[in-house]
Amino acid sequence: MEVTTATTIDATTTSMLEAATTFAELGLAPPILAALDELGYQTPTPIQKQAIPLVLAGRDLMAQAQTGTGKTAAFALPLLQKMIPHANTSASPARHPVRALVLAPTRELALQVHDSVLAYRKHLSLRSSVVFGGVDMKPQEAELRAGVEILVATPGRLLDHAGSRVAQLAQVQFLVLDEADRMLDMGFLPDLKRILNLLPSQRQTLLFSATFDDSIVGLARSFLRNPLKVEVARRNTAAETVEQVMHKVREDDKLDALVRVVNARDIAQALVFTRTKICADKLGRRLQKRGVPTAIIHGDKAQLERLAALDGFKQGKVRLLVATDIAARGIDIAELPCVFNYELPYSPEDYVHRIGRTGRAGASGLAVSLVAPDEERLLAGIERFIKREFTAAPLPTLAPPAPVVTEVADATSAAVSAPAARGRRRGEPVCALLLPPVRPAEAPASPIPTDSP
Numbered sequence: 001m002e003v004t005t006a007t008t009i010d011a012t013t014t015s016m017l018e019a020a021t022t023f024a025e026l027g028l029a030p031p032i033l034a035a036l037d038e039l040g041y042q043t044p045t046p047i048q049k050q051a052i053p054l055v056l057a058g059r060d061l062m063a064q065a066q067t068g069t070g071k072t073a074a075f076a077l078p079l080l081q082k083m084i085p086h087a088n089t090s091a092s093p094a095r096h097p098v099r100a101l102v103l104a105p106t107r108e109l110a111l112q113v114h115d116s117v118l119a120y121r122k123h124l125s126l127r128s129s130v131v132f133g134g135v136d137m138k139p140q141e142a143e144l145r146a147g148v149e150i151l152v153a154t155p156g157r158l159l160d161h162a163g164s165r166v167a168q169l170a171q172v173q174f175l176v177l178d179e180a181d182r183m184l185d186m187g188f189l190p191d192l193k194r195i196l197n198l199l200p201s202q203r204q205t206l207l208f209s210a211t212f213d214d215s216i217v218g219l220a221r222s223f224l225r226n227p228l229k230v231e232v233a234r235r236n237t238a239a240e241t242v243e244q245v246m247h248k249v250r251e252d253d254k255l256d257a258l259v260r261v262v263n264a265r266d267i268a269q270a271l272v273f274t275r276t277k278i279c280a281d282k283l284g285r286r287l288q289k290r291g292v293p294t295a296i297i298h299g300d301k302a303q304l305e306r307l308a309a310l311d312g313f314k315q316g317k318v319r320l321l322v323a324t325d326i327a328a329r330g331i332d333i334a335e336l337p338c339v340f341n342y343e344l345p346y347s348p349e350d351y352v353h354r355i356g357r358t359g360r361a362g363a364s365g366l367a368v369s370l371v372a373p374d375e376e377r378l379l380a381g382i383e384r385f386i387k388r389e390f391t392a393a394p395l396p397t398l399a400p401p402a403p404v405v406t407e408v409a410d411a412t413s414a415a416v417s418a419p420a421a422r423g424r425r426r427g428e429p430v431c432a433l434l435l436p437p438v439r440p441a442e443a444p445a446s447p448i449p450t451d452s453p
């Protein structure tokens, strides 16, 4: 394989590429433009403006962009366009070989990427499928046998299918390594090398990664040909669309503070971050006991549980999704209005990743951090990293109270009986319990100001 280093595109080329203001100007075909129109995408994001023309021109790319920047469309749209000449409605599997292979580190990311591909290819006679571990192989095998042009896969499961010759990769023309840094972090390098050996050497390869350290550059050296390097603003500069609010709260009062903010701001759904799995479990259980539709997602949860949690959240059945950093990376929930830092992360970069879950693709978002006294040092680290100082905002007032829960499912009503000891009468809405009194020691004499940011 050719040994090359990436060429960073110069400022003039970048500004030329960024001059495009519509997807049509990027040269995309009408069926793709129609799909984007239906999705409500109006203008390409910076990574899309830069990457789409270069991919269409056949270049290998090293793209520095995280989830939330629109990176999936940045590679999926031009690849779909390049495959249009192969679009066909034949039932013969031979007419639908795998032409584009997208590798992703986690099942969640693979599913999200595939959801996007499905939406983008809606008006094209091209097939796609997604395969990942932890679930039955048979339905995946049936789809692969029928033939798919675009295959999204996690590395391990792809090798299983390739080993049994169900996945045939000899006609792959395009390879995408999505979240390459995470694939390396998760120890996938040997799997990636095995997969590479199954692919034709004549192909176009696109590598997407949030970070570009030496290991990524090494990966690019062996897998890419004369790549161009494109980057979009790091999230710590791109987070202007996110309103960041900080409340100083004693550790024991965090749960009440969380519920109070959710109520006062009438937050329909939020992702709530904890540092540890133990805290995620504990917080999730306590919220469930209060009758708040809550799901928990972390690395120890079984695949099916994680998928069910995400699904419930996407369908709006789950109001608060409690997650650890690792579990949440790569989760893409369109228009997520709010994230909570129930506990600040140890690494300031994780703070930036967390708040990047909201305010995506230009939408406005809210990030609320609940900071206990022993987290001050973590806060200072974040402030240095994002070059911004927080002023502690008072907790919002509760009037008019917007209930977190309007209905309590039977399964949760038993669990709600614990707070009843505080005086809930039968028939009284559970939401009353979601507005617990502030501890006497801290209860302000006058109402809490309503003009908090």
Ligand code: AMP
Residues within 6 Å of the ligand: 040, 041, 042, 043, 044, 045, 048, 066, 067, 068, 069, 070, 071, 072, 073, 332, 333, 334, 335, 360, 361
């Ligand atoms: P990604 O970085 O690919 O995970 O995309 C983040 C989110 O932005 C997804 O929900 C996409 O559907 C959405 N998105 C991507 N590109 C655009 C765009 N040009 N306009 C509006 N939304 C977009």
